[in-house]
Structures are given as C-alpha cells and as structure tokens.
Amino acid sequence: MEKALDVLVIGGNRYVGKRLITRLLAEGHRVTVLNRGSSPPPPGVEHLRADRDDERSLTGALGARVFDVVVDQVCYTPRQAAIARRVFTGRTRRYVMTSTVEVYEYEDSDVLVREEAVDPSTVPVDAGLPWDDPAFLEAQYGEGKRQAEAVLAAGPGFASTVVRVAHVLGGDDDFTGRLAHYAERIRTGEPIAVPTVNRPATYVHVEEIARFLAWAAGEDFTGPVNAASSGTLSTEELCAAVAAHVPGGWAEFRPVEVGEVSPFSFRRFYGMDNARAARLGFTFSEARQWLPRAVAETLGKGD
Numbered sequence: 001m002e003k004a005l006d007v008l009v010i011g012g013n014r015y016v017g018k019r020l021i022t023r024l025l026a027e028g029h030r031v032t033v034l035n036r037g038s039s040p041p042p043p044g045v046e047h048l049r050a051d052r053d054d055e056r057s058l059t060g061a062l063g064a065r066v067f068d069v070v071v072d073q074v075c076y077t078p079r080q081a082a083i084a085r086r087v088f089t090g091r092t093r094r095y096v097m098t099s100t101v102e103v104y105e106y107e108d109s110d111v112l113v114r115e116e117a118v119d120p121s122t123v124p125v126d127a128g129l130p131w132d133d134p135a136f137l138e139a140q141y142g143e144g145k146r147q148a149e150a151v152l153a154a155g156p157g158f159a160s161t162v163v164r165v166a167h168v169l170g171g172d173d174d175f176t177g178r179l180a181h182y183a184e185r186i187r188t189g190e191p192i193a194v195p196t197v198n199r200p201a202t203y204v205h206v207e208e209i210a211r212f213l214a215w216a217a218g219e220d221f222t223g224p225v226n227a228a229s230s231g232t233l234s235t236e237e238l239c240a241a242v243a244a245h246v247p248g249g250w251a252e253f254r255p256v257e258v259g260e261v262s263p264f265s266f267r268r269f270y271g272m273d274n275a276r277a278a279r280l281g282f283t284f285s286e287a288r289q290w291l292p293r294a295v296a297e298t299l300g301k302g303d
Contacts, residue, residue, distance in 0.1 A: 005029045006066070007217055008092070010052060010084075011073030013039050015173060016098075016165075019210035020071065021045060027214065034061065035074075053132075055083045062091065069217045072097045077131040077144045081151035085158055095160040096216055099149055099224070101202070101270050102142030103164060112202070112273035115224040118146065120153035120162065149224065159222050163213060166228035166272055167264065170206040170294035178263035179298045182242045182251070185262075191254035194235055194265040198255075201270035202228035205290045212282055221280055226272040229287040235265040237288075241295040 007029050011017050024031050025044055033041040037049040050061035052074065070092045075081055081097070088095060107117045125147045130136045137144055152160040169179070185192050204212075204227060212227050239251035261267075274284050 005068040005218060006032070008032045008034060008065075008067040008070045009073060010034050010070065010075070012041070012071075015171065015175060016168065016206055016210055016213070017073045018042075019171075019207060020073075020213050023210055023214040024217065027218075029217075032065070032067070034058075052080060052083070055087060058083065058087050062087070065091070067092045069094045069096060071213060071217055075148050076137060076141070078125045078127050078147035078151045079131050081148035082127065085151060089158055093159065094220065094222070095152060095158065096213070097148065097152060097160065097162045098213065099145045099162040099164045100142065101164055101166050101226075101228070101272055103146045103149065104270065104272070105142040105268075108268040109271070110269065112271045113226075113269075114273045115164070115226055115276055118149075118224070120146070120149040120224065123147060123150035125150050125154075153223075161216060161222050162224045163216060164224055164226050164272065165209055166202045166204040166226075167270070168206050168209055169203050170290070170297050172297050172300070174206070174298045176263075179238070179242060179295060181263055182239050183246060183299055186239065186243050186246045186249040186251055189252065191252045192235070192239065192265075193256050193259075193261045194253050195261055195267040196255040196257050197267065198235055198253075199266045199269045200232035200234040201264070201266055202231075202272045202274075203233055203287050203291075204229045204284070205287075205294055208285060208290075212277070212284075215282055219280065225276050225280070226274050227277065227284075228272040228274050229284045229290070230274060231287045232271050233287050233291065235262070237291070238264055238295075241291050242299065244292070245295065245299050 012033050032046040034048040041047050048061045050057045075097050103118050104113050123146050149162045243249040
C-alpha cells in the first residue's frame with residue numbers, strides 16, 4: 001500500500017460520497033468528513049460539523065488541522081470556491097473538486113469533448129450573481145461549477161484538480177429518480193418525451209466514479225480531468241435496459257421540438273473524452289458492459 005494519507009471529504013453524506021469514504025478507508029487512509037451534521041459518517045471517520053458557506057464556521061471547525069488532500073463533493077458556486085481557497089490555502093497539499101459534464105453545456109460537438117474545451121483560467125467570475133437563490137443555482141448549475149473551477153485555478157499557490165463527472169448511474173440508493181421515470185412510463189405505456197434530434201451522452205457507474213475519486217486523491221496531477229466510462233449511450237439504449245425489467249414492456253417515444261423532455265435525453269451532445277485520465281494511469285470501463293447491472297441495481301431485480 002502507498003503511504004496513508006490524511007483526507008478531508010467535504011460532503012459525502014450519500015451516493016458517490018459514501019462510496020468514496022468506504023474506498024478511502026479500505027485503502028488505509030485516515031478520513032475526516034466535514035458537513036452540517038445531517039447524518040453521521042461511518043465508524044472510523046472523524047466528523048467535523050460546519051456550514052461550508054460560513055467562513056468563520058468552517059475555520060473554527062477545522063482548528064489547526066491540515067490534510068494531505070481535500071475532496072470537495074459539494075462546491076457549486078464561485079463564492080463557495082473562494083471561501084474554500086482562503087480557508088485551505090496552507091492547510092492542504094492538493095484540493096480535488098468534483099465538477100460536472102455540465103461545464104460543457106455551450107460546447108456542442110460531434111466528437112468527444114476534451115478538457116481544454118473549457119479552460120478554467122479563461123472563465124469570467126461574477127460573485128455578485130444571486131448564487132444563494134436555490135432556483136437561480138439550479139438553473140445555472142453548469143455556470144456555477146464553471147466559475148467555481150475558475151476560482152480554484154486563479155493564480156499560483158493553490159494546487160487543485162477538478163473532476164468533471166459524467167452522468168452517474170447505478171446503485172440501489174440512486175436518489176435522482178431518473179431511471180424510475182422511464183420505468184413508470186414503460187409500465188403504463190405513456191410516451192417518453194425526447195427532442196426531435198436526440199443526442200447521446202457519456203455516463204459513469206457510481207462505483208467507478210467513487211473508485212476514480214479515491215485514486216485521484218492519491219495522485220498529484222492538477223487541472224481539469226474528464227471522468228466518464230468509455231462509449232456513449234442513447235435514450236433508446238437506456239430505455240431498452242429499463243424495459244428488460246418490465247414484463248412485456250417497451251418504450252414509446254414522443255419527439256418534441258420545444259418544451260420539457262425526459263431525463264437523459266439531450267438536444268446537444270454530452271460526450272466526454274477520457275483520454276487524459278488514461279494517460280494519467282486510470283482506465284475507465286465500457287458503459288455498455290455495466291449498464292444492465294446499473295439498471296438492475298437501481299430498479300431492483302424483481303421489477
């Protein structure tokens with residue numbers, strides 16, 4: 001085993017985060033979790049309670065602690081990134097932020113998008129926008145992540161990595177309800193609304209992204225890195241995998257030119273190139289290989 005690290009995970013209450021913590025512990029690292037105390041961490045993990053939006057609360061909870069690496073699971077805005085940068089400068093060797101494929105929402109492409117398509121050092125930051133408004137933040141999710149990346153990347157003295165995570169599938173604790181949306185429509189025969197031109201996307205299994213984040217915590221690279229399984233999946237492929245769990249089920253699609261469409265159906269291409277991760281030493285699996293398992297985990301094998 002490599003040298004045990006002191007790792008701080010900000011967030012980590014559920015889904016990807018709890019799997020990340022389990023992996024870090026299994027690898028022999030010392031893990032501290034910081035959140036607002038909504039749920040306790042697993043045994044063997046130190047728990048710090050603080051509001052990460054409150055700089056004084058965050059500083060007080062940390063005391064004199066320092067960490068080899070910080071993995072930030074819940075940084076959504078440039079304000080949060082600015083607080084984190086001030087608080088953790090000098091406290092950690094490296095800062096790893098989970099970002100999103102949504103940073104590429106303006107980078108429509110017919111080919112898999114590489115990290116350099118969005119250079120954080122060139123992204124303008126506007127901390128004056130209403131980032132504290134939940135409705136605004138939800139509508140500007142990709143922009144909030146882009147600007148948070150920019151804050152972490154600005155200037156020297158703060159080594160950071162941003163992991164741009166593809167759409168996540170799998171696990172019996174998938175709280176999004178997106179595959180369940182498809183299952184319900186397939187059961188009832190309701191049509192599934194999709195764009196008239198419906199584009200595919202890249203995905204990643206929940207266990208694989210946890211494995212990648214745990215691996216990345218022990219590395220020393222910086223800058224953006226795409227985290228996606230190899231190969232794209234279409235809405236039709238997702239629905240076919242879901243329909244396999246519905247006796248006699250089949251998916252009917254209703255193309256719409258304007259208006260709301262079903263989850264995991266896209267008017268633009270959300271495909272990410274994972275070649276940088278491979279060059280750094282991590283090989284992602286093929287999405288089509290784990291898709292049936294991911295659907296079974298989420299819907300239940302009896303569905």
